[in-house]
Amino acid sequence: MASGVAARIGELRPVVAAIASGYAAGAAALGQYGVVVAQIGQEARVLRHREREARQIMVAARQALELASAGLDEAVRCSAQQRVDAAEEQLRRVGVAWRQLSERREAADTTCVRLLTAPAVLGAFSNLLTTTNTNTSTGAGVGVRTGTGAGTLAGTLAGTGAGVLVSVGRMSAFDHLVLQRVRPDLLTDLARCPPLPGEVARAWSVLTPQQRAVLVSRYPATVGQLNGLPPADRVAANRLLATRRLAEAQTELAQLQARLGALPTLLNKYSPTVSQPQRVALNASIADLSQEITYLSQVQDGVIQLYLYDRGADRIIEMIGDPARAKVVLSYLPGSDSTLAGMYQGALNNRRRGGIQALAQWEVGRSYGEVVAFVFKDGRFPQTADLFSHGPQINTIADTIGANYADFLKGLRASDLGELRIVSVEHSFGSAAAGEAERRGAQLDTRILLGGIGMKAGWQPDPSTTYIGYAGRYDLNKLFYTPTGQGLAMGDLGYAVAPTTENGIIERDSGINFSGNELAKILWGMTVPPIAMKLQIEDMLTQHNQIAGVEGNDKVLREILDELVRDAN
Incomplete structure (x- = not known):
């Protein structure tokens, strides 16, 4: 001792x-x-x-x-x-x-x-008062977007640059403790107003592996969302965040189960007439929480990799595959009704996947390691349940999701994956968000639109990008294409540029042409037209979702795979 x-x-x-x-x-x-x-x-x-x-x-x-x-x-x-x-x-x-x-x-x-404020007094903290913005050389200090002048460490910083990663990364354990006392929101500010991805990448490259590991462990909420950082480091940070949330979810589940167990006694004593609604609501909450726990447990175990995870802000991006082996990037942008719960439904079950991740998992699993995929759900997507207030027809939602998608893609370009081809596969509303990302400067090698809703007015195809479109014969979104191949739009409603040949899209046959209702629609059409119309709408919805799934969609899936690996060898 x-x-x-x-x-x-x-x-x-x-x-x-x-x-x-x-x-x-x-x-x-x-x-x-x-x-x-x-x-x-x-x-x-x-x-x-x-x-x-x-x-x-x-x-x-x-x-x-x-x-x-x-x-x-x-x-x-x-x-x-x-x-x-x-x-x-x-x-x-x-x-x-x-x-x-x-x-x-x-x-x-x-x-x-x-x-x-000199090194002799503050040590590593002396750099936190410099006024350089993006200096990430060997002697880089913390960058600030506007000069702070002389003052104490706890003084207000107008903004932080990528150099903060270098300065904080080089701190001793004691310095980190002091930082948490005198400037606890420094790294939070960096995430809130992030520097350009290229600046982040350069700053990160200055640090040693050990210094990077310290930043990952101490500041996972910042490292886990900074565009420009290596995917492996972001995944490590978000694994820590998911583990924290997992512990919270398990506690919440135990509380819900206890409430459910006590429900019969309470309701019999106070209000037996509301027993069934209470029980249904509790069971639904328990089921949702159990699914989240299953998913996050697989994140904790390292089976599922999260490139981004911020539950409170409705942000999650899952990475599938090995970025170190990959020769091409598949970025999957889902459509309306995408939610965190939909991602949780993609928990692995004997290596099979449902949920939003199914298509990306299918492609990665058949690429022999050549494809790394990202399933993107950064922000609140349109919801058909809130059709009038937040439905997919409100095209301003594409501005928000598209801005996030542009930041994500620029981050990939600045990271270890920057030299690889990026193929964006977009379902339904996802095509509108990807179009907005292009308008904001995102560069894509190929865009594949699946039952695309179209793009906003003013969108033009990039000559350096290949555009391919697939849709079922009865795809629901075709209702919003005009006979001349354009879209329907009025102000903030609709999308003026349809994903058609007239707008630079190579339209390919999806192989989804018929359904089991063909004969029934003919017969009911002659006798009871409303029933035939109902069947037709069902077919439209079925085909619209089928083209982004892995059942009955073999032709599209294999052609996407061919597009992904065509130049990989």
């Missing part, structure tokens, strides 16, 4: 020495500052005395001048004027001395602040 204590003391000695050294340097700076301020104070007292004397002489001289002028005594008047002039000159000199004294005090203040 004694040896262990001695070893621990040995570990603490450098930290204690650093603290003592910092205090000594700070005390020296304050001592020097105190001497200078005392001298300035003494000189200020002398100046105030000289100023009072000069003003008294000025008052007396002016009174004498007024009397001499009244008596017309020229000699007396000249003498009085000389005293007035002398007093004014003395006041002018005092004014100059005051300005010089003020400048000396300002210089003393600046020197003191500089010494108190």
